[in-house]
Amino acid sequence: MLIAQLSDPHIRPEGVLYQGVADSNRMFSEALAHVHALDRCPDLLLITGDLVDEGRPEEYAMVRELLAAARIPFLVIPGNHDHRDNFRAAFADQPYLPREGPLHWCVDDHPVRFIGLDSCPTGKHYGHIDAQGLAWLARTLAQDTTRPTVLMLHHPPFMSGIPYMDMYRYMEVQQLEDVVRAAPNVELVLCGHVHRTMLRRWAGTVVCTCPSTTTEIDLQLDPQAPPQSHIGPRGCMLHLWDEAHGMVSHVSHIGAFEGPYGFA
Ligand SMILES: [Fe+2]
Secondary structure, three states: EEEEEEEOOOOOOOOOOOOOOOOOHHHHHHHHHHOOOOOOOEEEEEEOOOHHHOOOHHHHHHHHHHOOOOOEEEEEEEOOOEEEEEHHHOOOOOOOOOOOOOEEEOOOOOEEEEEEEEOOOOOOEEOOHHHHHHHHHHHHHHHHOOOOOOOOOOOOOOOEEEEEHHOOOOOOHHHHHHHHHHHOOEEEEEEEEOOOEEEEEEEOOEEOOOOOOOOEEEEOOOOOOOOOOEOOOOEEEEEEOOOOOOEEEEEEEOOOOOOOOOOO
């Protein structure tokens, strides 16, 4: 099974640029075209939050218009820039999304089990899942302790070292860690939010964050560093799973590069 992951497209209404500088809508279309042009078509597309920038219905209308071009089934979770009810309304045709409450879900009809978590408290930019959500996660994980399972949540459950991102990190991570550590079959925890690729061993599994299709948050580790981003390099993640070899994750950059050359 090949799983493509796009993240943080920050779609805007038609004709509006993200942060006044980046054509996030065009870039999302380019990311979809990139996924479609791979030499093996992914079986599934995951989108790990911040589908839009301001949570507005006209932004979600644009997301759906752009996603109409997708030739791959997709699963979505919200990010801190999404609006829970507008998100739910925009994706009302997605049968796995609950009709009320936080947007936690489980999709069981693939060789890999997918669990989506809503780590976005209303009106906040940091990440957190309340006790009820964690109890749901514990129950859901306990229902199948053998099939390889991928968890998705927007906020990575660790300190990145980038000060302006850590202000909005996942808070009170220990309770989530305890629930995930109790499950023996979580292959990967997939996140967005940090607009960069990061990896961390955590809770007996591996956390992997995905680049944004729109802007890259700069890698600055000085505690006083001000928020800063660049347009590019953009990318997506590809997670290749089979029963014999397990899960291998690749970064796939979006854009034109020199080559190809006939050597490896
Ligand atoms: Fe984002």
